[in-house]
Amino acid sequence: MPRRQLVLAVDVGTTKAAALVAEGRADAELAVLGIAATPVMGVKRGLVVDVERAAQSLRDAVNRAVSMAGVEPTDVVGAVNGEHVRARVASAEVDLGGRAVHDTDIEALVNRAARSAAEPGREVVRVVRGPFRVDGLPTGGSPQGLSVHRLGVEVVVISAESQPLRNLRRTVQLAELRRVRWIPAGLAASYGALSEDERMVGAVLLDVGGGTTQVVVWNGGVPRLMAVVPVGGELVTSDLAVGLGVVAAQAERLKVERGHVVEAPEGTVELRGVTGQAAKTVALREVRDIIAARVDEWLGLLEQALAQITWTKAPAAGVVMTGGGALLRGLERRVEEAWGWPVRLGAPTGLAGLSDLARSPGYSVVVGLAKLALADGMGFRRDTAWTRIAQAWLRTWS
Template structure:
């Protein structure tokens, strides 16, 4: 029987922990074997601030996803969220002296790019290869096997603050998960929701979470931008709670059921005051004004993140919205009006197994995590009786 390639993907978001068990299938891309999502505490704007509290949700999500799958993969891929994640463009050149370029040459260039301009207190978590120049001429595709004198690679080096990575590592450890394979959340979301055609043509991906928005741009099949805006849907909820004098749970319900990113507000809504004693009538125009103001501010920040990218006629693949915050009514229309580009709501596609359980835009991240990890060759290590015992023990006692 061929060896199975299986991985556990864990997304520690601001509002929820998601765990997914996936396996490579020959007929379909990957199959989902287990999935669970649990509300989380101890995370602010994508940063773990209380590892102990956050680890309880991670443990719960992992337990549920792995019991659904019926086993626990040894290898774990985890997303790195938050605005302590940065991506910088680096250009590195090597003399190849006329011989054929090898994969080792590219790896050596990646290592140099990682070290170049690295800052203390920051750790590089991924080098995303971009375009190449062969003897000064730009080249599409991989240069492996081509003979050149000089090879230049442009890439995105993604790094995260060491302190934040330590907190995340500790959270996972307390949930019984060791040696995580880090994947930037923006990259994961892109692999969870974009098609190959979109990545080739040029596309803007927005993963609107609770505390952050991951902004990613793909063009010519390559990543051109990965940026994090420290604003997500939760600020709309807190604005509504403060502005209307209601509790957070009511503000959240109001946002999901009645709010819209485009001011189409007529009528009234009945809300309970914070003390729960009195009921008041609030105009939907007031709700709209609060939501629109925050969406405006968010838009300015996203535009700012995108300003280094120039398009002649906008991204041919348009804009793809994922994440729970992308579900806000009127978001697509609002963005289409402002940018004049087509906007669609993205969701994981082309999956086998329990694909019906992961078809919402909020699952793009955790699905993409498993896809990137499996593509990178993770998931061949077999679980042994001992590792299974150890994992169970850690989870019970930590």
């Protein structure tokens, strides 16, 4: 019997820790065996600020997902989030004097390109290979076996600051997870919520979380831009709490049940006052206005991030919004109005098994992590940093 391809994917988000036990299957991309999320304490804007509390939430989520699945995979993959995560394009070229290209040439070239993007205080988390150039001309496929003079490659190097990574490593250690492979959350969300076609023809992915929004611009199957904006659904909730003088839990419920970015139906809503105070009557228009103001600020930050690249044409597949925060009513319409690009809500597809929860937008990251981990192939080895980089791209783009 072939060995089962099992993976445990974990995402310590700002509002929830999510754990997914999944199996790679021939009939579906991914079979969900167990999935759970627990509220998180100790994470701010995607960064772990209280290791022990974050680890407790994570362990709870893992225990629940594992007991649902009846198995705890040894292959573990985790998401790296936070404003410090960035992608840089790098390239390298080598003269092979007209001989045939070996796989070792490709590996060495990709490593050299990746190394040229190294920065002090940062670690490379993932390297994504872009197209090769053979004697100055771009080629779609692998140049292996071709006789070549000059071989060039472009790569996208995704790196993270060492210090927040150490906190994340400590968190998973305390949660009793060993040998975790790390993947940037934005990359994972892109595999959870975008189709391969969308990543190819061009799309903007927005993973709207509680404390962050991941922005990833795809074109030609390569992430051209990756940025993290420190604004998510939590700020909308706290604006409502402060603006209306209610507690956070009430503001959260109001946002989810009656909140809208664009529409303000006539009428009011009754809210319980904070302890000792009388109930309040709030106009739905006021709720809409508070939400819209924060969303407009968020749009401005996203526009700044998107301005980091040169846009020669609009993304053919438009904008795909995922993450729990993308469920805010009217958000798609507001983004569409502001940018003039088509916008759709993205959630994981290609799932079998106990997948109802996994099909909601808040789970794009764990589903994408599991898909990438299974595509990487099983078995985790401790290698030197640079071999790991070479393997990272070999796994991702084969």
